[in-house]
Amino acid sequence: xxxxxxxxxxxxxxxxxxxxxxxxxxxxxxxxxxxxxxxxxxxxxxxxxxxxxxxxxxx
Numbered sequence: 001x002x003x004x005x006x007x008x009x010x011x012x013x014x015x016x017x018x019x020x021x022x023x024x025x026x027x028x029x030x031x032x033x034x035x036x037x038x039x040x041x042x043x044x045x046x047x048x049x050x051x052x053x054x055x056x057x058x059x
Contacts, residue, residue: 012020028034044050
């Protein structure tokens with residue numbers, strides 16, 4: 001691993017970082033993988049037995 005000096009780093013403004021994060025989230029939300037994950041998460045929330053199992057695990 002290369003030893004990077006602080007002066008070698010490029011610092012971005014908060015606005016630039018926040019915009020990049022927003023853009024990434026927008027693109028991620030449109031992927032088939034994320035849409036499948038989201039559907040599975042909502043389905044899990046609707047499953048009574050699964051919710052009981054989650055609560056039992058958390059205890």
